[in-house]
Amino acid sequence: QVQLVESGGGVVQPGRSLRLSCAVSGFTFSSYGMHWVRQAPGKGLEWVALIWFDGDNKYYADSVKGRFTISRDNSKNTLYLQMNTLRAEDTAVYYCARTPYSSGFYPPDYWGQGTLVTVSS
Amino acid sequence: QSALTQPPSASGSPGQSVTISCTGTSSDIGGYNYVSWYQQHPGKAPKLMIYEVSKRPSGVPDRFSGSKSGNTASLTVSGLQAEDEADYYCSSYAGSNNVFGTGTKVTVL
Numbered sequence: 001q002v003q004l005v006e007s008g009g010g011v012v013q014p015g016r017s018l019r020l021s022c023a024v025s026g027f028t029f030s031s032y033g034m035h036w037v038r039q040a041p042g043k044g045l046e047w048v049a050l051i052w053f054d055g056d057n058k059y060y061a062d063s064v065k066g067r068f069t070i071s072r073d074n075s076k077n078t079l080y081l082q083m084n085t086l087r088a089e090d091t092a093v094y095y096c097a098r099t100p101y102s103s104g105f106y107p108p109d110y111w112g113q114g115t116l117v118t119v120s121s
Numbered sequence: 122q123s124a125l126t127q128p129p130s131a132s133g134s135p136g137q138s139v140t141i142s143c144t145g146t147s148s149d150i151g152g153y154n155y156v157s158w159y160q161q162h163p164g165k166a167p168k169l170m171i172y173e174v175s176k177r178p179s180g181v182p183d184r185f186s187g188s189k190s191g192n193t194a195s196l197t198v199s200g201l202q203a204e205d206e207a208d209y210y211c212s213s214y215a216g217s218n219n220v221f222g223t224g225t226k227v228t229v230l
Binding site: 104 | 124155156157159165166167168169172178210212213214215216217218219220221222223224
């Protein structure tokens with residue numbers, strides 16, 4: 001069955017960096033686009049970034065553009081989110097999620113369980 | 122891109138129906154038939170309940186149905202059960218962006 005497992009979350013000071021990973025199984029990873037979506041404590045879902053199946057096209061929400069970088073390693077079935085210059089408002093549970101197609105901004109179908117990032121001094 | 126608008130809360134007694142609206146614009150909901158609905162229980166990941174406006178993934182009860190009219194999509198839960206109490210979010214393809222709804226908390230009275 002389809003599985004997405006995030007890791008790499010934790011407590012980090014403002015201005016520092018963190019890299020999240022998402023290991024997938026149960027489907028052909030290299031055929032699907034992938035999202036990162038976050039949810040601040042007690043808040044709604046916020047789209048963060050999208051990468052197409054081949055990694056050639058990447059898109060970001062304005063709130064993270066220039067600070068976050070999405071990438072993937074199709075040989076390792078793994079999605080990444082490099083987060084730099086973290087701010088308190090980046091505190092959230094970060095979910096990786098699959099798009100139902102190889103490219104395009106289609107809403108996700110499968111989601112991971114999430115990893116919590118807390119930005120605090 | 123602004124979030125899609127949902128009512129903050131909705132409620133119904135067991136066995137009744139509840140309908141949640143999700144209002145966008147002609148650039149998202151109104152322009153494409155790619156609206157999805159997610160159910161999220163506390164501390165859990167979102168779960169896909171409806172995709173492409175009205176299609177149900179395998180395993181989702183047929184008590185859940187979706188529709189769209191103009192710039193507004195709707196999710197109806199018929200025959201409410203205690204386990205349907207959760208937060209629900211809509212999402213729509215928006216061309217060069219992905220947008221989620223503000224979320225609706227459904228309470229089973």
